Amino acid sequence: MSEAGNDSVPVWWILVFIVxxxxxxxxxxxxxxxSLITPAGALWPALAV
Structure with a gap:
């Protein structure tokens, strides 16, 4: 299935790594x-006013 000398990484390996x-x-x-959901005031303190 793969050619000799083909050093490219399959896209699905990259997706698996990211996930x-x-x-x-x-x-x-x-x-x-x-928390995975950050309050807006932590990102932009001006919004916490």
Missing amino acids: LALGLGAIVVLSVGG
Whole structure:
């Protein structure tokens, strides 16, 4: 199926890596008591007025 000397990475490997990285990041944030939804005031303090 693959050619000899073909060093390109399949797109599905990149997608799997991104999904796993986002999932692990979400697990870490939730495990330390954080929130995945940030209040607007934390991003733009001017909106918290």
